Amino acid sequence: MSPKLINRLLLAPAGLWLLTMLVLPIVVVVVFSFGERAQAGGYVPAFTLEQYLNLPARWKAFQNTLTLAPVGTLIVLLIAYPLAYYLAIKANPKWRTLLLILVIVPFWTSILIRSYAWIFILGGRGIPAILEFFGLEGIRLINTPFAVLAGIVYGYLPLMVFPIYVSLERLDKRLLEASADLGSPPWRSFLQITLPLSLPGVATGCMLVFILLMGEFLIPAMLGGGKVFFVGNALVDLFLQSRNWPFGSAVAVALVLVMLVSVTIYMRAIKRWGNGRDDVSLM
Amino acid sequence: MQSADTPTSNAGRAPIAEFRAATKQYGAVTAADQIDLAIMPGEFLSFLGPSGCGKTTALRMLAGFEVPSSGSVHLDGQQVNLVPPHKRPVNMVFQHYALFPHMTVADNISYGLRQQRPKPAAAEITRRVEETLTTVRLPGFEQRRIWEMSGGQQQRVALARALINQPKILLLDEPMAALDRKLRREMQIELQSLQRALGITFVLVTHDQEEALSMSDRICIMRAGRIVQIGTPRQLYDAPLNRYVADFVGKSNFFAGPLSQIDGPIGTVSLPGQSGQGRLGQGVQKGANVSLSVRPEQITLTHSGPGLEVLIKNRIFLGEHTEYLVNHGDLGDFLILVSRQGEALEGTFEPGEPARAHWKPEAALILNND
Ligand SMILES: Nc1ncnc2c1ncn2[C@@H]1O[C@H](COP(=O)(O)OP(=O)(O)O)[C@@H](O)[C@H]1O
Ligand SMILES: [Mg+2]
Numbered sequence: 261m262s263p264k265l266i267n268r269l270l271l272a273p274a275g276l277w278l279l280t281m282l283v284l285p286i287v288v289v290v291v292f293s294f295g296e297r298a299q300a301g302g303y304v305p306a307f308t309l310e311q312y313l314n315l316p317a318r319w320k321a322f323q324n325t326l327t328l329a330p331v332g333t334l335i336v337l338l339i340a341y342p343l344a345y346y347l348a349i350k351a352n353p354k355w356r357t358l359l360l361i362l363v364i365v366p367f368w369t370s371i372l373i374r375s376y377a378w379i380f381i382l383g384g385r386g387i388p389a390i391l392e393f394f395g396l397e398g399i400r401l402i403n404t405p406f407a408v409l410a411g412i413v414y415g416y417l418p419l420m421v422f423p424i425y426v427s428l429e430r431l432d433k434r435l436l437e438a439s440a441d442l443g444s445p446p447w448r449s450f451l452q453i454t455l456p457l458s459l460p461g462v463a464t465g466c467m468l469v470f471i472l473l474m475g476e477f478l479i480p481a482m483l484g485g486g487k488v489f490f491v492g493n494a495l496v497d498l499f500l501q502s503r504n505w506p507f508g509s510a511v512a513v514a515l516v517l518v519m520l521v522s523v524t525i526y527m528r529a530i531k532r533w534g535n536g537r538d539d540v541s542l543m
Numbered sequence: 544m545q546s547a548d549t550p551t552s553n554a555g556r557a558p559i560a561e562f563r564a565a566t567k568q569y570g571a572v573t574a575a576d577q578i579d580l581a582i583m584p585g586e587f588l589s590f591l592g593p594s595g596c597g598k599t600t601a602l603r604m605l606a607g608f609e610v611p612s613s614g615s616v617h618l619d620g621q622q623v624n625l626v627p628p629h630k631r632p633v634n635m636v637f638q639h640y641a642l643f644p645h646m647t648v649a650d651n652i653s654y655g656l657r658q659q660r661p662k663p664a665a666a667e668i669t670r671r672v673e674e675t676l677t678t679v680r681l682p683g684f685e686q687r688r689i690w691e692m693s694g695g696q697q698q699r700v701a702l703a704r705a706l707i708n709q710p711k712i713l714l715l716d717e718p719m720a721a722l723d724r725k726l727r728r729e730m731q732i733e734l735q736s737l738q739r740a741l742g743i744t745f746v747l748v749t750h751d752q753e754e755a756l757s758m759s760d761r762i763c764i765m766r767a768g769r770i771v772q773i774g775t776p777r778q779l780y781d782a783p784l785n786r787y788v789a790d791f792v793g794k795s796n797f798f799a800g801p802l803s804q805i806d807g808p809i810g811t812v813s814l815p816g817q818s819g820q821g822r823l824g825q826g827v828q829k830g831a832n833v834s835l836s837v838r839p840e841q842i843t844l845t846h847s848g849p850g851l852e853v854l855i856k857n858r859i860f861l862g863e864h865t866e867y868l869v870n871h872g873d874l875g876d877f878l879i880l881v882s883r884q885g886e887a888l889e890g891t892f893e894p895g896e897p898a899r900a901h902w903k904p905e906a907a908l909i910l911n912n913d
Pocket of ligand 2: 595598
């Protein structure tokens with residue numbers, strides 16, 4: 261067999277998968293988005309921009325997604341960085357593996373079950389009841405943006421911790437000694453050496469969390485209770501409840517475009533920030 | 544242990560750094576054991592010893608990365624045990640350079656300057672970087688990336704980075720270990736002339752005796768965390784304290800046996816099948832088990848002269864010299880170095896040939912085993 265043929269055979273499964281699971285659905289969705297809704301729901305072929313002109317009706321979902329996804333990513337980052345730093349640099353190597361396992365233990369159960377736990381914690385008989393005991397009455401947590409953010413932080417933390425952990429773990433500790441040797445106190449060594457060298461991990465983590473958050477629907481559905489909803493929730497609603505496939509498709513296309521634009525902007529920023537450094541890339 | 548014999552030029556001056564019974568323990572391992580040493584301003588001092596004998600540990604106590612478990616370290620007369628590295632007027636060239644991968648050559652080199660408060664002006668930084676790059680013979684390399692530099696160039700960058708703050712002492716931890724032989728030799732010469740030109744005290748750690756011998760004013764021979772002997776290269780070569788030092792500094796043949804007789808400065812060692820004479824080394828006692836140490840170049844090899852009957856086993860041509868491995872029935876194998884002149888007189892010796900090996904009693908040294 262020629263090497264060329266072998267290469268093709270190696271790529272065939274992935275290529276097929278990409279074609280049937282990504283390219284075809286996108287084509288279908290794009291085609292649908294120019295169509296019309298059938299009487300009983302579903303799709304009637306047509307070419308109209310009606311669905312796109314109707315997008316402002318779902319403005320709230322886009323607004324929520326475009327604020328809570330970046331804010332959520334930022335909060336996750338702010339919590340994950342110190343944790344990853346502790347695990348990679350400060351923690352006793354003896355305990356490191358155990359601590360890392362603890363970080364991913366929540367992944368061993370379904371997010372559904374874990375979200376139910378949060379419903380209880382944030383609901384009337386959870387934290388609000390405790391606050392009430394201390395005299396703080398009438399505090400509502402469940403079905404608020406706060407609840408959704410809490411769920412996001414909880415669910416996405418490991419995704420951010422791991423890439424940052426890896427980049428910090430890989431950091432040559434002698435560089436910090438060299439920095440100290442040249443007159444830099446520890447906090448400045450952190451800013452000048454540790455932080456810049458862990459940026460690839462930060463960039464990867466942010467990218468992962470942000471992209472997945474843009475498509476999130478479970479956490480807002482369960483902890484936002486229909487009051488705080490993402491584009492993902494609108495899609496579920498449009499496709500499964502009201503069976504308005506063409507409009508759902510238009511919303512989906514809009515979401516993909518928004519994602520592409522924000523990811524492009526993000527990559528540009530990283531590139532400029534990294535100032536042409538080879539070691540700061542997406543991965 | 545021999546007391547520190549300082550070069551005469553330094554006599555009467557205060558040491559720039561001192562170890563006083565400095566000990567460093569890592570759990571059960573004593574990495575540095577009761578180190579006593581005064582480092583004089585402007586000297587080039589080396590720690591020499593096999594891997595794991597505590598050289599790096601000693602250097603790291605000077606730099607401030609390790610706090611002595613007991614004893615003390617002094618810089619300029621001040622006890623500095625607890626002074627952190629960033630507050631010490633010493634800089635280090637790290638074993639694998641530890642250059643900052645995310646910075647250009649210029650940013651690496653100016654790093655030390657940029658940590659000073661108040662920060663020097665940008666123009667001043669640029670000027671100093673340029674000047675230092677010229678010193679290490681890398682002019683114009685400012686904007687290069689670290690990974691674009693060869694091993695030898697990286698080493699120069701590390702050197703420039705450590706020199707820019709004009710440290711009182713420059714510490715070098717096996718700086719040439721990663722270089723090939725020829726480059727290492729060049730760098731040794733350059734480092735030595737740099738040290739002379741700058742007048743900065745250099746403290747070098749190495750396991751390469753040739754490096755230590757060729758560059759240093761004084762050498763500390765270390766073993767298992769302790770200093771065995773301190774002296775100039777010549778002192779160590781000519782008057783090693785014991786067999787360990789003689790073995791580490793230059794090549795030597797050792798014949799072990801009890802010291803049976805002492806006549807003034809000459810002793811006699813009972814060896815298998817014969818006795819051997821040599822000058823008495825330091826502290827050797829009659830009856831003790833000692834080693835008769837004979838440098839390979841002190842032995843004369845002849846076809847039919849006086850001395851031991853030996854068989855030529857192997858011959859290595861070294862250019863200026865030829866090294867012969869010979870075997871003696873009772874004494875075993877030993878090395879003989881024959882110069883070009885020697886060969887001109889006696890001709891060469893072929894492996895398998897019998898020959899005679901001879902040395903004068905004054906050329907041999909009787910040493911304690913440790
Ligand atoms: N951080 C450390 N923890 C435990 N043991 C160490 C540490 N650093 C050095 N040692 C031990 O101390 C001894 C001396 O090490 P080192 O000073 O690095 O030797 P050298 O530089 O002469 O090769 C070795 O036995 C080494 O294993
Ligand atoms: Mg070492």
